[in-house]
Amino acid sequence: MEFVRLMLGDDAARIFEELYKSEGEVNDEDIARKLGLKLNEVRKQLYFLSEQGLVSYRRTRGRNGEWYTYYWRVDKNRLLGIIKTRKQITLMKLKERLNFEESHTFYLCLNCNIRFTFEEALENAFKCPRCGSSLEYFDNREIVEFLREKIAELEKKLKES
Numbered sequence: 001m002e003f004v005r006l007m008l009g010d011d012a013a014r015i016f017e018e019l020y021k022s023e024g025e026v027n028d029e030d031i032a033r034k035l036g037l038k039l040n041e042v043r044k045q046l047y048f049l050s051e052q053g054l055v056s057y058r059r060t061r062g063r064n065g066e067w068y069t070y071y072w073r074v075d076k077n078r079l080l081g082i083i084k085t086r087k088q089i090t091l092m093k094l095k096e097r098l099n100f101e102e103s104h105t106f107y108l109c110l111n112c113n114i115r116f117t118f119e120e121a122l123e124n125a126f127k128c129p130r131c132g133s134s135l136e137y138f139d140n141r142e143i144v145e146f147l148r149e150k151i152a153e154l155e156k157k158l159k160e161s
C-alpha cells in the first residue's frame with residue numbers, strides 16, 4: 001500500500017489498508033471508530049479514494065429514513081490494474097535508462113563523484129568543470145548488469161500478473 005501513502009497521505013493509506021483487510025463492505029462509521037478518526041475526515045478521505053478509483057461505495061437510507069449509510073469496498077480489480085500500470089511505467093523507465101547506459105561511454109570525476117558522458121567530457125577537455133581534476137574512464141558494466149536483472153525481474157512479474 002506504499003503507493004497509496006505516497007499518493008494520498010497517511011490517513012488515506014490507513015483507511016485504505018483497513019478496508020483492504022476486511023473482505024467485502026465496511027461501514028464508514030466502523031472505520032472511523034476502529035481507527036480513532038473523525039467520521040467527517042474518514043468520509044472525506046474515502047471520497048478522495050473513490051475519485052482515484054481505488055474504492056467504491058453503496059448508499060442505503062437508514063431506518064429513520066433521514067440518514068444515509070455508506071458501505072465501502074476496495075475495488076481490487078481496479079487496484080491490480082493501477083499496480084500493473086505502475087510496473088509498466090517503471091519497466092519503461094528502466095529500459096530507457098539501460099539504453100542510455102549501453103549507448104554511452106562515461107567518465108568520472110573521482111573527487112566530486114560526478115559522471116559525465118564522453119561528449120560532456122570531451123567538451124571539458126577531460127577535466128571536471130567543477131574542480132578541475134582529470135576525468136577517469138568509468139566502467140558502467142555493473143550498472144548495465146543491475147538494470148538488466150531488474151528489467152528481467154519486472155518482466156517476469158508482469159507476465160505472471
Ligand SMILES: [Zn+2]
Pocket residue numbers: 109110111112113128129130131132133
Ligand atoms: Zn570534480
